[in-house]
Amino acid sequence: GESVGLHLPTLSVQEGDNSIINCAYSNSASDYFIWYKQESGKGPQFIIDIRSNMDKRQGQRVTVLLNKTVKHLSLQIAATQPGDSAVYFCAEKSGAQKLVFGQGTRLTINP
Amino acid sequence: KAGVTQTPRYLIKTRGQQVTLSCSPISGHRSVSWYQQTPGQGLQFLFEYFSETQRNKGNFPGRFSGRQFSNSRSEMNVSTLELGDSALYLCASSLVPGSNEQFFGPGTRLTVL
Numbered sequence: 001g002e003s004v005g006l007h008l009p010t011l012s013v014q015e016g017d018n019s020i021i022n023c024a025y026s027n028s029a030s031d032y033f034i035w036y037k038q039e040s041g042k043g044p045q046f047i048i049d050i051r052s053n054m055d056k057r058q059g060q061r062v063t064v065l066l067n068k069t070v071k072h073l074s075l076q077i078a079a080t081q082p083g084d085s086a087v088y089f090c091a092e093k094s095g096a097q098k099l100v101f102g103q104g105t106r107l108t109i110n111p
Numbered sequence: 112k113a114g115v116t117q118t119p120r121y122l123i124k125t126r127g128q129q130v131t132l133s134c135s136p137i138s139g140h141r142s143v144s145w146y147q148q149t150p151g152q153g154l155q156f157l158f159e160y161f162s163e164t165q166r167n168k169g170n171f172p173g174r175f176s177g178r179q180f181s182n183s184r185s186e187m188n189v190s191t192l193e194l195g196d197s198a199l200y201l202c203a204s205s206l207v208p209g210s211n212e213q214f215f216g217p218g219t220r221l222t223v224l
Contacts, residue, residue, distance in 0.1 A: 032211050034211045034212075041217065042215075042217055043115070043201050043203070043215025043216050043217055043218055044154070044201070044203075044215045045215065046211070046212040046213065046214075049211040049212070089153075089154065093209070093211060095209070096208060096209030097167060097209065098144070098156040098159065098167050098169065099144075099156065099211075099213070100156070101146075101153055101154035101155075102153070103153045104153060104154075
């Protein structure tokens with residue numbers, strides 16, 4: 001079936017450290033995996049996506065890793081800043097169908 | 112360029128009433144999707160509209176409906192409100208349907224008493 005889950009509901013990191021947010025998925029037929037960030041009082045914001053035939057994709061300060069063998073997805077944020085505090089959602093999509101979101105991980109940055 | 116706007120931002124209704132929420136997509140975006148966000152269920156897809164046609168529908172009862180107008184603005188309606196309908200309703204727009212990058216509005220917070 002389609003379900004996207006997250007390993008940890010909360011994550012605290014020191015400012016300047018790297019953050020790693022993990023996500024497990026079950027739908028092997030997904031074409032894309034996507035990360036969104038939701039700050040308090042705002043709607044989710046697209047961060048980065050990765051096609052299912054790739055295992056790594058880098059953006060500005062972010063890297064997404066995809067391990068299809070264990071159906072695991074991670075988002076790495078380099079040099080975490082206070083502005084990175086938010087809830088991070090992974091989502092998956094098959095074809096031109098709907099996005100299926102995971103439950104979210106709250107990232108807290110400690111000064 | 113203005114972002115996605117949703118009105119109203121907050122709404123309080125009682126059980127049995129109906130409600131209409133409005134969404135104006137980013138200029139030029141023709142696809143609009145609606146999501147329900149709750150602490151327990153997370154972000155759940157309601158439906159997607161493109162060129163005034165519903166392309167996709169989530170697993171919600173028929174009390175939830177929507178439509179899209181020729182200017183791409185969209186409305187969603189919930190009839191016979193239940194307590195469990197209390198949620199943040201998010202609208203997202205994109206240039207084309209099925210896009211990975213969707214632009215979300217701030218949401219409408221609906222409270223059903």
